[in-house]
Amino acid sequence: MSHSDLKAEIDARRDDLISLTQDLIRIPTLNPPGRNYREICTYLADRLGPQGFDIQLIRAEGAPADSDENPRWNIIARHEGSKPGECVHFNSHHDVVEVGHGWTVDPFGGEVKDGRVYGRGACDMKGGLAASIIAAEAFIAACPDYAGAIEISATADEESGGFGGVAYLAEKGHFDPDKVQHVIIPEPLNKDRICLGHRGVWWAEIETKGRIAHGSMPFLGDSAIRHMGAVLHQIETQLYPLLATKRTEMPVVPEGARQSTLNINSVHGGEPEQDPDYTGLPSPCVADRCRIILDRRFLIEEDIDEVKAEITRLLESVKAVRPNFEYEVRELFEVHPTMTEKDAPVVRSTAAAIERVLARQPDYVVSPGTYDQKHIDRIGRLKNCIAYGPGILDLAHQPDEWVGIQDMQDSALVMALVLQDLLT
Protein backbone atom coordinates (compact mmCIF):
# COMPACT_ATOMS: atom_id res chain seq x y z
CA MET A 1 0.00 0.00 0.00
CA SER A 2 1.47 3.34 -1.03
CA HIS A 3 1.00 6.91 0.08
CA SER A 4 -1.13 7.54 -3.03
CA ASP A 5 -3.44 4.57 -2.22
CA LEU A 6 -4.15 6.08 1.17
CA LYS A 7 -4.56 9.54 -0.33
CA ALA A 8 -7.09 8.12 -2.81
CA GLU A 9 -9.02 6.52 0.06
CA ILE A 10 -9.07 9.84 1.95
CA ASP A 11 -9.99 11.88 -1.13
CA ALA A 12 -12.86 9.51 -1.94
CA ARG A 13 -14.28 10.27 1.51
CA ARG A 14 -14.28 14.05 1.17
CA ASP A 15 -18.09 14.40 1.15
CA ASP A 16 -18.36 11.93 3.99
CA LEU A 17 -15.80 13.92 6.00
CA ILE A 18 -17.82 17.09 5.49
CA SER A 19 -21.18 15.56 6.39
CA LEU A 20 -19.70 13.77 9.40
CA THR A 21 -18.31 17.07 10.69
CA GLN A 22 -21.68 18.73 10.08
CA ASP A 23 -23.54 15.97 11.90
CA LEU A 24 -21.24 16.27 14.92
CA ILE A 25 -21.65 20.06 15.04
CA ARG A 26 -25.45 19.67 14.86
CA ILE A 27 -25.46 17.78 18.16
CA PRO A 28 -25.06 20.67 20.61
CA THR A 29 -22.88 19.14 23.32
CA LEU A 30 -22.71 22.29 25.40
CA ASN A 31 -20.56 22.27 28.51
CA PRO A 32 -21.66 23.51 30.95
CA PRO A 33 -24.04 21.93 31.68
CA GLY A 34 -23.00 18.90 29.60
CA ARG A 35 -25.86 18.40 27.16
CA ASN A 36 -26.43 15.64 24.58
CA TYR A 37 -23.39 13.59 25.53
CA ARG A 38 -25.39 10.39 25.19
CA GLU A 39 -26.68 11.49 21.77
CA ILE A 40 -23.23 12.13 20.32
CA CYS A 41 -21.86 8.85 21.70
CA THR A 42 -24.82 6.95 20.23
CA TYR A 43 -24.29 8.68 16.89
CA LEU A 44 -20.66 7.52 16.85
CA ALA A 45 -21.60 4.00 17.98
CA ASP A 46 -24.10 3.78 15.10
CA ARG A 47 -21.40 4.80 12.65
CA LEU A 48 -18.49 2.72 13.90
CA GLY A 49 -20.24 -0.38 15.26
CA PRO A 50 -21.41 -1.69 11.86
CA GLN A 51 -17.84 -1.28 10.55
CA GLY A 52 -16.49 -3.82 12.99
CA PHE A 53 -15.53 -1.58 15.90
CA ASP A 54 -16.23 -2.90 19.40
CA ILE A 55 -18.20 -0.23 21.19
CA GLN A 56 -18.04 0.67 24.86
CA LEU A 57 -20.34 3.40 26.12
CA ILE A 58 -19.09 4.47 29.52
CA ARG A 59 -20.80 6.84 31.90
CA ALA A 60 -18.47 8.54 34.38
CA GLU A 61 -20.69 7.80 37.34
CA GLY A 62 -19.89 9.88 40.36
CA ALA A 63 -17.52 12.17 38.48
CA PRO A 64 -17.88 15.92 39.09
CA ALA A 65 -21.01 17.28 37.33
CA ASP A 66 -22.33 13.79 36.48
CA SER A 67 -26.08 13.69 37.13
CA ASP A 68 -29.12 11.85 35.82
CA GLU A 69 -30.13 15.06 34.07
CA ASN A 70 -26.72 15.57 32.42
CA PRO A 71 -24.89 12.25 32.56
CA ARG A 72 -21.21 12.21 31.54
CA TRP A 73 -21.16 9.71 28.66
CA ASN A 74 -18.00 8.64 26.84
CA ILE A 75 -17.38 6.23 23.99
CA ILE A 76 -14.41 4.03 23.15
CA ALA A 77 -14.57 2.25 19.79
CA ARG A 78 -11.89 -0.37 19.15
CA HIS A 79 -11.04 -2.06 15.87
CA GLU A 80 -8.84 -5.16 15.97
CA GLY A 81 -6.39 -5.88 13.22
CA SER A 82 -5.83 -9.37 11.87
CA LYS A 83 -2.75 -10.04 14.01
CA PRO A 84 -1.31 -8.86 17.30
CA GLY A 85 0.46 -5.54 17.46
CA GLU A 86 0.34 -2.14 19.09
CA CYS A 87 -2.72 0.03 19.68
CA VAL A 88 -3.03 3.56 18.31
CA HIS A 89 -5.67 5.58 20.14
CA PHE A 90 -7.26 8.82 18.85
CA ASN A 91 -8.86 10.75 21.69
CA SER A 92 -11.19 13.69 21.05
CA HIS A 93 -13.36 15.53 23.51
CA HIS A 94 -16.94 15.83 22.33
CA ASP A 95 -17.97 18.77 24.53
CA VAL A 96 -18.06 22.37 23.29
CA VAL A 97 -18.10 25.68 25.12
CA GLU A 98 -20.97 28.16 25.23
CA VAL A 99 -21.91 29.99 22.03
CA GLY A 100 -21.39 33.60 23.19
CA HIS A 101 -22.27 36.63 21.07
CA GLY A 102 -21.25 37.84 17.64
CA TRP A 103 -22.16 34.92 15.39
CA THR A 104 -23.19 35.54 11.76
CA VAL A 105 -24.02 31.86 11.10
CA ASP A 106 -26.07 29.32 13.03
CA PRO A 107 -23.64 27.98 15.65
CA PHE A 108 -25.20 24.51 15.41
CA GLY A 109 -26.04 24.59 11.70
CA GLY A 110 -22.82 23.11 10.31
CA GLU A 111 -22.92 25.52 7.38
CA VAL A 112 -20.38 24.93 4.60
CA LYS A 113 -18.98 27.87 2.67
CA ASP A 114 -15.64 28.86 1.11
CA GLY A 115 -14.10 25.50 1.86
CA ARG A 116 -14.92 25.67 5.56
CA VAL A 117 -17.40 24.08 7.94
CA TYR A 118 -18.77 26.53 10.49
CA GLY A 119 -20.14 26.00 13.96
CA ARG A 120 -19.40 25.80 17.66
CA GLY A 121 -16.87 23.04 18.05
CA ALA A 122 -15.93 23.01 14.33
CA CYS A 123 -12.23 23.39 15.10
CA ASP A 124 -12.31 22.57 18.84
CA MET A 125 -12.62 19.74 18.11
CA LYS A 126 -15.31 18.00 16.09
CA GLY A 127 -13.32 18.59 12.89
CA GLY A 128 -10.40 16.73 14.47
CA LEU A 129 -12.67 13.92 15.63
CA ALA A 130 -14.12 13.59 12.12
CA ALA A 131 -10.63 13.61 10.57
CA SER A 132 -9.45 10.82 12.87
CA ILE A 133 -12.52 8.69 12.05
CA ILE A 134 -12.00 9.15 8.30
CA ALA A 135 -8.29 8.37 8.75
CA ALA A 136 -9.08 5.11 10.55
CA GLU A 137 -11.78 4.07 8.06
CA ALA A 138 -9.55 4.86 5.07
CA PHE A 139 -6.62 2.97 6.58
CA ILE A 140 -8.73 -0.09 7.40
CA ALA A 141 -10.12 -0.14 3.85
CA ALA A 142 -6.65 0.15 2.32
CA CYS A 143 -4.98 -2.26 4.70
CA PRO A 144 -7.51 -4.69 6.22
CA ASP A 145 -4.85 -7.16 7.41
CA TYR A 146 -2.95 -4.71 9.61
CA ALA A 147 -1.41 -5.68 12.95
CA GLY A 148 -2.61 -4.33 16.29
CA ALA A 149 -5.65 -2.20 17.00
CA ILE A 150 -7.12 1.24 16.45
CA GLU A 151 -9.16 2.99 19.10
CA ILE A 152 -11.27 6.10 18.69
CA SER A 153 -12.65 7.74 21.79
CA ALA A 154 -14.94 10.73 22.23
CA THR A 155 -14.86 11.94 25.78
CA ALA A 156 -16.70 14.35 28.04
CA ASP A 157 -15.83 17.53 29.86
CA GLU A 158 -12.37 18.40 28.51
CA GLU A 159 -13.43 22.04 28.61
CA SER A 160 -14.07 21.77 32.34
CA GLY A 161 -11.06 19.70 33.36
CA GLY A 162 -11.77 16.28 31.86
CA PHE A 163 -12.74 14.60 35.13
CA GLY A 164 -15.90 13.09 33.63
CA GLY A 165 -13.97 12.08 30.55
CA VAL A 166 -10.32 11.13 30.07
CA ALA A 167 -9.47 11.28 33.78
CA TYR A 168 -12.27 8.82 34.54
CA LEU A 169 -11.28 6.47 31.72
CA ALA A 170 -7.61 6.64 32.72
CA GLU A 171 -8.53 5.74 36.30
CA LYS A 172 -10.43 2.72 34.98
CA GLY A 173 -7.31 1.58 33.13
CA HIS A 174 -8.32 2.48 29.57
CA PHE A 175 -5.02 4.29 28.98
CA ASP A 176 -2.72 1.76 30.62
CA PRO A 177 0.48 1.40 28.58
CA ASP A 178 -0.06 -2.35 28.22
CA LYS A 179 -3.38 -1.63 26.48
CA VAL A 180 -2.65 1.51 24.50
CA GLN A 181 0.78 2.34 23.13
CA HIS A 182 0.29 5.55 21.12
CA VAL A 183 -2.16 8.40 21.68
CA ILE A 184 -2.99 11.25 19.32
CA ILE A 185 -5.35 13.96 20.54
CA PRO A 186 -6.66 15.80 17.45
CA GLU A 187 -6.93 19.22 19.11
CA PRO A 188 -6.72 22.17 16.66
CA LEU A 189 -3.00 22.81 16.69
CA ASN A 190 -2.69 23.31 12.90
CA LYS A 191 -1.94 20.51 10.47
CA ASP A 192 1.81 21.17 10.36
CA ARG A 193 2.46 21.30 14.12
CA ILE A 194 3.00 18.60 16.71
CA CYS A 195 2.06 19.57 20.23
CA LEU A 196 4.23 17.75 22.76
CA GLY A 197 2.48 18.81 25.92
CA HIS A 198 1.48 21.76 28.05
CA ARG A 199 2.53 23.98 30.95
CA GLY A 200 1.33 23.39 34.49
CA VAL A 201 -1.46 25.19 36.34
CA TRP A 202 -2.02 26.21 39.93
CA TRP A 203 -5.20 28.03 40.91
CA ALA A 204 -5.58 29.47 44.36
CA GLU A 205 -7.83 31.88 46.16
CA ILE A 206 -6.28 34.36 48.54
CA GLU A 207 -8.45 36.02 51.14
CA THR A 208 -7.50 38.98 53.29
CA LYS A 209 -9.42 39.66 56.46
CA GLY A 210 -10.61 42.91 58.03
CA ARG A 211 -13.28 44.20 60.38
CA ILE A 212 -16.59 45.74 59.31
CA ALA A 213 -17.44 49.27 60.54
CA HIS A 214 -19.36 52.32 59.38
CA GLY A 215 -17.91 53.82 56.22
CA SER A 216 -17.93 57.32 57.73
CA MET A 217 -15.54 56.12 60.45
CA PRO A 218 -13.25 53.73 58.63
CA PHE A 219 -10.66 54.04 61.40
CA LEU A 220 -13.01 52.01 63.62
CA GLY A 221 -12.76 49.06 61.22
CA ASP A 222 -10.01 47.44 59.24
CA SER A 223 -10.28 47.32 55.46
CA ALA A 224 -9.64 43.94 53.86
CA ILE A 225 -9.51 45.74 50.51
CA ARG A 226 -6.58 47.91 51.62
CA HIS A 227 -4.82 44.77 52.84
CA MET A 228 -5.42 43.18 49.46
CA GLY A 229 -4.12 46.36 47.84
CA ALA A 230 -0.83 45.74 49.63
CA VAL A 231 -0.80 42.16 48.32
CA LEU A 232 -1.49 43.34 44.78
CA HIS A 233 1.30 45.90 45.10
CA GLN A 234 3.76 43.14 46.01
CA ILE A 235 2.53 41.01 43.12
CA GLU A 236 2.98 43.93 40.75
CA THR A 237 6.39 45.08 41.93
CA GLN A 238 8.01 41.82 43.07
CA LEU A 239 6.28 38.78 41.59
CA TYR A 240 5.70 39.86 37.99
CA PRO A 241 9.35 40.87 37.47
CA LEU A 242 10.44 37.56 39.04
CA LEU A 243 8.15 35.50 36.80
CA ALA A 244 9.49 37.28 33.72
CA THR A 245 12.95 35.88 34.52
CA LYS A 246 11.68 32.29 34.59
CA ARG A 247 12.08 31.13 31.01
CA THR A 248 11.47 27.65 29.66
CA GLU A 249 13.08 25.29 27.19
CA MET A 250 9.56 24.09 26.34
CA PRO A 251 8.63 25.38 22.85
CA VAL A 252 5.46 27.06 24.11
CA VAL A 253 3.40 29.03 21.62
CA PRO A 254 2.67 31.87 21.53
CA GLU A 255 6.12 33.14 22.43
CA GLY A 256 4.76 35.31 25.28
CA ALA A 257 3.87 32.14 27.19
CA ARG A 258 7.45 30.81 27.10
CA GLN A 259 7.85 31.93 30.71
CA SER A 260 5.97 31.64 33.99
CA THR A 261 2.76 33.66 33.88
CA LEU A 262 0.17 34.81 36.36
CA ASN A 263 -3.35 36.05 35.84
CA ILE A 264 -5.53 37.49 38.55
CA ASN A 265 -8.85 36.04 37.49
CA SER A 266 -11.03 38.07 39.84
CA VAL A 267 -11.18 40.45 42.78
CA HIS A 268 -14.10 40.58 45.17
CA GLY A 269 -14.22 42.70 48.29
CA GLY A 270 -16.78 44.27 50.59
CA GLU A 271 -20.47 44.35 49.92
CA PRO A 272 -21.63 41.98 47.14
CA GLU A 273 -22.61 43.61 43.87
CA GLN A 274 -26.35 44.00 43.37
CA ASP A 275 -28.29 42.95 40.28
CA PRO A 276 -28.09 45.52 37.47
CA ASP A 277 -31.82 46.28 37.88
CA TYR A 278 -31.46 47.12 41.57
CA THR A 279 -32.14 50.85 41.91
CA GLY A 280 -30.92 51.48 45.46
CA LEU A 281 -27.58 52.80 46.63
CA PRO A 282 -24.83 50.73 48.22
CA SER A 283 -24.45 50.94 52.00
CA PRO A 284 -21.39 52.46 53.69
CA CYS A 285 -19.30 49.68 55.18
CA VAL A 286 -15.65 48.90 55.68
CA ALA A 287 -14.87 45.65 53.80
CA ASP A 288 -14.19 42.77 56.13
CA ARG A 289 -13.28 40.28 53.37
CA CYS A 290 -11.46 40.55 50.09
CA ARG A 291 -10.65 37.68 47.75
CA ILE A 292 -8.64 37.23 44.61
CA ILE A 293 -8.24 34.16 42.44
CA LEU A 294 -4.80 33.53 41.01
CA ASP A 295 -4.16 31.53 37.85
CA ARG A 296 -0.47 30.67 37.87
CA ARG A 297 0.92 28.82 34.84
CA PHE A 298 4.23 27.13 35.47
CA LEU A 299 7.02 25.44 33.58
CA ILE A 300 8.46 21.97 33.40
CA GLU A 301 11.62 23.41 35.00
CA GLU A 302 9.62 24.59 38.04
CA ASP A 303 8.62 22.64 41.10
CA ILE A 304 4.98 23.06 42.13
CA ASP A 305 5.91 23.32 45.81
CA GLU A 306 8.16 26.24 44.97
CA VAL A 307 5.35 27.85 42.95
CA LYS A 308 3.17 27.69 46.07
CA ALA A 309 5.96 28.75 48.42
CA GLU A 310 6.52 31.86 46.30
CA ILE A 311 3.01 33.04 47.18
CA THR A 312 3.37 32.18 50.85
CA ARG A 313 6.65 34.13 51.04
CA LEU A 314 5.00 37.10 49.36
CA LEU A 315 2.11 37.08 51.82
CA GLU A 316 4.47 36.68 54.77
CA SER A 317 6.50 39.66 53.55
CA VAL A 318 3.33 41.77 53.62
CA LYS A 319 2.42 40.44 57.05
CA ALA A 320 5.86 41.38 58.40
CA VAL A 321 5.29 45.07 57.72
CA ARG A 322 1.52 45.49 57.96
CA PRO A 323 -0.26 45.51 61.33
CA ASN A 324 -3.31 43.22 61.65
CA PHE A 325 -2.66 41.63 58.29
CA GLU A 326 -4.28 38.22 58.11
CA TYR A 327 -4.74 35.98 55.14
CA GLU A 328 -5.83 32.57 54.03
CA VAL A 329 -4.85 30.63 50.90
CA ARG A 330 -7.25 28.07 49.44
CA GLU A 331 -5.89 25.85 46.74
CA LEU A 332 -8.44 25.20 44.00
CA PHE A 333 -6.81 23.20 41.25
CA GLU A 334 -3.44 21.98 40.04
CA VAL A 335 -2.06 20.31 36.95
CA HIS A 336 1.55 19.31 36.43
CA PRO A 337 3.30 20.21 33.19
CA THR A 338 3.81 17.42 30.71
CA MET A 339 5.99 17.10 27.63
CA THR A 340 6.53 14.05 25.44
CA GLU A 341 10.09 13.45 24.20
CA LYS A 342 10.71 14.45 20.60
CA ASP A 343 12.05 10.99 19.81
CA ALA A 344 8.98 9.16 21.14
CA PRO A 345 7.55 6.78 18.50
CA VAL A 346 4.27 8.66 17.94
CA VAL A 347 6.16 11.94 17.52
CA ARG A 348 8.65 10.51 15.03
CA SER A 349 5.91 8.83 13.05
CA THR A 350 3.73 11.94 12.90
CA ALA A 351 6.69 14.12 11.92
CA ALA A 352 7.55 11.80 9.04
CA ALA A 353 3.91 11.77 7.88
CA ILE A 354 3.69 15.58 7.96
CA GLU A 355 6.82 15.78 5.83
CA ARG A 356 5.31 13.43 3.26
CA VAL A 357 1.92 15.16 3.09
CA LEU A 358 2.94 18.80 3.41
CA ALA A 359 6.53 18.63 2.14
CA ARG A 360 7.92 20.46 5.14
CA GLN A 361 9.28 19.80 8.57
CA PRO A 362 6.74 20.05 11.38
CA ASP A 363 6.95 22.66 14.09
CA TYR A 364 7.13 21.27 17.60
CA VAL A 365 5.04 23.24 20.06
CA VAL A 366 3.81 23.15 23.64
CA SER A 367 0.40 24.51 24.62
CA PRO A 368 0.21 27.43 27.08
CA GLY A 369 -2.95 25.91 28.61
CA THR A 370 -3.70 22.33 29.48
CA TYR A 371 -5.78 19.68 27.76
CA ASP A 372 -6.46 16.00 28.37
CA GLN A 373 -2.83 14.90 27.88
CA LYS A 374 -2.34 15.59 31.61
CA HIS A 375 -4.61 12.69 32.57
CA ILE A 376 -3.09 10.30 30.04
CA ASP A 377 0.36 11.09 31.43
CA ARG A 378 -0.36 11.34 35.17
CA ILE A 379 -3.12 8.77 35.61
CA GLY A 380 -2.61 6.55 32.59
CA ARG A 381 1.20 6.62 32.92
CA LEU A 382 1.41 6.77 29.15
CA LYS A 383 4.14 9.10 27.87
CA ASN A 384 3.82 8.42 24.17
CA CYS A 385 1.10 11.03 23.54
CA ILE A 386 0.76 14.16 21.41
CA ALA A 387 -1.87 16.59 20.24
CA TYR A 388 -2.11 16.79 16.47
CA GLY A 389 -5.10 17.88 14.43
CA PRO A 390 -6.64 20.29 11.94
CA GLY A 391 -7.89 23.76 12.71
CA ILE A 392 -6.50 27.04 13.92
CA LEU A 393 -6.19 27.24 17.68
CA ASP A 394 -7.00 30.97 17.81
CA LEU A 395 -10.51 30.27 16.45
CA ALA A 396 -11.39 27.99 19.36
CA HIS A 397 -14.14 29.36 21.62
CA GLN A 398 -14.67 32.35 19.25
CA PRO A 399 -17.80 33.40 17.30
CA ASP A 400 -18.00 32.03 13.73
CA GLU A 401 -15.65 29.18 14.61
CA TRP A 402 -14.72 27.12 11.54
CA VAL A 403 -12.48 24.33 10.32
CA GLY A 404 -10.96 24.16 6.84
CA ILE A 405 -12.01 21.15 4.75
CA GLN A 406 -8.59 20.82 3.07
CA ASP A 407 -6.92 21.02 6.49
CA MET A 408 -9.11 18.16 7.73
CA GLN A 409 -8.25 16.09 4.65
CA ASP A 410 -4.53 16.76 4.97
CA SER A 411 -4.43 15.92 8.65
CA ALA A 412 -6.59 12.81 8.06
CA LEU A 413 -3.96 11.66 5.56
CA VAL A 414 -1.22 12.36 8.12
CA MET A 415 -3.11 10.27 10.70
CA ALA A 416 -3.66 7.44 8.20
CA LEU A 417 0.06 7.42 7.37
CA VAL A 418 0.85 7.23 11.09
CA LEU A 419 -1.42 4.16 11.31
CA GLN A 420 0.37 2.66 8.33
CA ASP A 421 3.75 3.33 9.89
CA LEU A 422 2.90 2.00 13.35
CA LEU A 423 0.59 -0.90 12.45
CA THR A 424 2.02 -2.47 9.30
Ligand SMILES: [Zn+2]
Ligand atom coordinates in the same frame (compact mmCIF):
# COMPACT_ATOMS: atom_id res chain seq x y z
ZN1 LIG B 1 -10.32 21.34 22.72
